[in-house]
Amino acid sequence: MKIAVDAMGGDHGVTPNIEGAIQATREAPLSIVLVGDQHAIQSQLDQLGGSKANIEILHASQVVGMHESPALVARKKRDSSIWKATELVKSGQVDGVVSAGNTGATMVSAFFLLGSIKGVERPAIAASLPTRQGMAIMLDVGATVDCTARQLYQFGIMGHEYGKHLLGVERPRVGLLSIGEEDTKGNEVTKEAFKLLKESSIQFIGNVEGRDVYSGNADVIVCDGFLGNVALKISEGLADAIKKMLMKEISQSVLGRFSYLLMAGPLLRLRRKTDYAEFGGAPLLGVEGISMICHGRSSSKAIKNAILKARSLAEGGLLQRIRDDIALGLVSSSTTTATIPTE
Amino acid sequence: MKIAVDAMGGDHGVTPNIEGAIQATREAPLSIVLVGDQHAIQSQLDQLGGSKANIEILHASQVVGMHESPALVARKKRDSSIWKATELVKSGQVDGVVSAGNTGATMVSAFFLLGSIKGVERPAIAASLPTRQGMAIMLDVGATVDCTARQLYQFGIMGHEYGKHLLGVERPRVGLLSIGEEDTKGNEVTKEAFKLLKESSIQFIGNVEGRDVYSGNADVIVCDGFLGNVALKISEGLADAIKKMLMKEISQSVLGRFSYLLMAGPLLRLRRKTDYAEFGGAPLLGVEGISMICHGRSSSKAIKNAILKARSLAEGGLLQRIRDDIALGLVSSSTTTATIPTE
Numbered sequence: 188m189k190i191a192v193d194a195m196g197g198d199h200g201v202t203p204n205i206e207g208a209i210q211a212t213r214e215a216p217l218s219i220v221l222v223g224d225q226h227a228i229q230s231q232l233d234q235l236g237g238s239k240a241n242i243e244i245l246h247a248s249q250v251v252g253m254h255e256s257p258a259l260v261a262r263k264k265r266d267s268s269i270w271k272a273t274e275l276v277k278s279g280q281v282d283g284v285v286s287a288g289n290t291g292a293t294m295v296s297a298f299f300l301l302g303s304i305k306g307v308e309r310p311a312i313a314a315s316l317p318t319r320q321g322m323a324i325m326l327d328v329g330a331t332v333d334c335t336a337r338q339l340y341q342f343g344i345m346g347h348e349y350g351k352h353l354l355g356v357e358r359p360r361v362g363l364l365s366i367g368e369e370d371t372k373g374n375e376v377t378k379e380a381f382k383l384l385k386e387s388s389i390q391f392i393g394n395v396e397g398r399d400v401y402s403g404n405a406d407v408i409v410c411d412g413f414l415g416n417v418a419l420k421i422s423e424g425l426a427d428a429i430k431k432m433l434m435k436e437i438s439q440s441v442l443g444r445f446s447y448l449l450m451a452g453p454l455l456r457l458r459r460k461t462d463y464a465e466f467g468g469a470p471l472l473g474v475e476g477i478s479m480i481c482h483g484r485s486s487s488k489a490i491k492n493a494i495l496k497a498r499s500l501a502e503g504g505l506l507q508r509i510r511d512d513i514a515l516g517l518v519s520s521s522t523t524t525a526t527i528p529t530e
Numbered sequence: 531m532k533i534a535v536d537a538m539g540g541d542h543g544v545t546p547n548i549e550g551a552i553q554a555t556r557e558a559p560l561s562i563v564l565v566g567d568q569h570a571i572q573s574q575l576d577q578l579g580g581s582k583a584n585i586e587i588l589h590a591s592q593v594v595g596m597h598e599s600p601a602l603v604a605r606k607k608r609d610s611s612i613w614k615a616t617e618l619v620k621s622g623q624v625d626g627v628v629s630a631g632n633t634g635a636t637m638v639s640a641f642f643l644l645g646s647i648k649g650v651e652r653p654a655i656a657a658s659l660p661t662r663q664g665m666a667i668m669l670d671v672g673a674t675v676d677c678t679a680r681q682l683y684q685f686g687i688m689g690h691e692y693g694k695h696l697l698g699v700e701r702p703r704v705g706l707l708s709i710g711e712e713d714t715k716g717n718e719v720t721k722e723a724f725k726l727l728k729e730s731s732i733q734f735i736g737n738v739e740g741r742d743v744y745s746g747n748a749d750v751i752v753c754d755g756f757l758g759n760v761a762l763k764i765s766e767g768l769a770d771a772i773k774k775m776l777m778k779e780i781s782q783s784v785l786g787r788f789s790y791l792l793m794a795g796p797l798l799r800l801r802r803k804t805d806y807a808e809f810g811g812a813p814l815l816g817v818e819g820i821s822m823i824c825h826g827r828s829s830s831k832a833i834k835n836a837i838l839k840a841r842s843l844a845e846g847g848l849l850q851r852i853r854d855d856i857a858l859g860l861v862s863s864s865t866t867t868a869t870i871p872t873e
Contacts (some may be wrong), residue, residue, distance in 0.1 A: 318771070319774060332716070333717045333718055364760060365756075366672065366756055366759040366760060373675070373756070374676045374754075375676055377756075396760075396763050397759070397760040397761065397764035398764070398766050398767035398770070400764055400767055401764075401767045401770075401771035402767060402771065410760075411717075413708075413709055413757075414756075416709040417707060417708075417709060417740040417757060417761060418760060418761070418764050419740065420709075420740025420741040421740035421743055421765060422764060423740070423741050424741035424742065424744045425743075425744050425765050426768065426772065427744075428661070428662050428744035428745065429772060432662060440795055
């Protein structure tokens with residue numbers, strides 16, 4: 188197994204990418220190709236003691252900035268680290284790519300170079316969330332902003348397959364994010380998607396409301412990329428606001444400051460359980476290859492976990508299982524066959 | 531000023547509604563009409579020592595259950611507490627209605643009996659949220675699930691007017707909830723709404739992302755009722771999950787349990803600052819009357835604050851200001867006049 192890492196991606200430069208790669212090679216039997224500026228990578232690799240690890244370097248002269256237009260990558264940045272790393276997946280030289288860089292550029296590279304799995308209309312980013320009971324998957328969180336019911340249905344099928352692998356359960360509970368439990372609740376698109384998901388063979392538990400997302404009542408939560416992205420960022424913002432407001436109150440009281448010291452243990456354990464870095468990146472599902480999207484502020488641990496997850500997804504044959512499910516879906520659901528593009 | 535209260539609404543029966551009404555009459559010069567089961571209300575009113583307060587009772591023989599279909603109210607429950615309370619607004623006998631009952635039934639009663647403000651296409655529920663800097667308004671959070679760009683634009687106009695009143699600022703900062711700051715980010719409807727809001731005379735600060743909602747960077751946050759409802763419920767669910775997970779960690783450590791006692795003060799202050807009950811209900815904007823929607827689990831304090839808010843909105847002439855703004859919008863924005871229904 189070999190994974191390409193976009194060494195230039197992320198808010199913190201090459202270091203977390205290289206550290207994460209070194210750690211990954213120590214934890215699992217795999218090799219890594221670090222893609223980016225040869226000189227910068229080599230010197231960091233030497234400093235971090237990774238020269239003897241199972242790591243190669245592929246030089247790329249360009250970088251896509253975090254705020255550059257994603258469309259640029261295909262037009263003007265074909266020698267960028269993310270484009271060249273994705274080319275390695277396309278040519279079969281590696282089994283997957285990991286990037287904490289410009290999310291849009293990572294997606295554009297995957298669409299252009301890898302293309303869609305046959306029958307899949309649109310891709311979805313499948314994020315992992317901490318819940319009171321462990322972990323849940325939410326998709327899409329930003330790849331496909333305006334979705335049809337058919338596309339949401341396909342997200343359910345792909346999420347179900349990814350959930351089986353990631354959560355290790357035979358029949359993940361798949362829910363549709365909406366505004367009430369009854370099938371009559373929702374917007375026009377979700378009401379239509381509800382019917383399609385109900386007819387499928389996956390374990391569809393119906394609509395789930397916003398308040399169910401973190402309770403752990405569903406393993407896989409389906410929504411369009413607009414709603415999913417807002418939901419994810421509201422959650423980040425709220426958790427951050429609660430933390431800052433609590434710290435402010437605590438710091439204004441002597442007892443509070445003292446209590447905070449005593450609470451360091453519980454707070455740390457909670458932080459570990461909910462740390463995004465533990466979840467190791469979100470795959471772009473629906474494309475013909477393993478492409479892992481990481482948060483821009485990824486730590487070396489987050490990169491390591493994303494690499495290990497990419498390896499695990501490749502080894503577990505996720506792509507083939509999605510291909511099979513989608514092909515099966517094409518023939519099994521009589522109400523929808525007429526509208527499916529086969530290319 | 532006189533406010534009608536749906537005495538039967540909410541998860542906790544008549545008590546919080548009656549207690550809230552009594553408290554409101556003690557804090558402000560106003561009278562109340564409690565609508566619902568005469569006998570149950572009178573006996574509670576006597577028990578709670580409210581007999582001498584400025585409160586009348588209007589008997590209603592029916593109740594709309596929290597999980598009944600809202601459409602029922604107009605067809606089969608015209609002697610229900612919410613319908614009769616709204617009739618009092620219609621006939622001008624009271625200046626507003628407050629209900630913690632079935633939200634759908636409250637809306638249906640308002641649409642049927644009060645109708646829309648001329649020019650307003652769809653109503654919006656304007657919820658108040660705690661932020662790191664104080665308070666923000668989000669609308670719509672559930673009245674209009676599928677929205678056009680024009681409707682989002684009108685929510686911005688109405689939210690701006692409500693924000694001026696509620697937040698006491700001359701020019702509230704109005705943002706559009708989306709997935710990126712640039713005007714090119716969003717779904718088809720929000721991109722179109724962005725243009726309309728930008729042309730308006732309100733202080734439109736552009737797109738706001740999910741993570742800005744609780745930071746307090748915007749005073750008024752515009753979205754459709756589907757997104758707003760999910761956003762609100764995800765926030766409730768996440769805050770609840772954080773609290774429960776933290777309590778679990780704390781209870782597993784002796785130091786943690788001890789520290790919790792010391793932290794009681796800061797936690798209580800934070801809770802007060804973020805307590806939904808302080809915010810006192812959400813008005814249904816766009817209808818021809820003051821109709822306040824409260825959370826089903828409203829405490830007496832929440833009911834009291836909703837009554838006081840209804841009184842304040844009526845006294846401040848919110849309806850007339852929205853009428854004026856919408857009428858002005860009809861003539862000032864040349865790009866949109868063609869599509870506006872005048873009835």
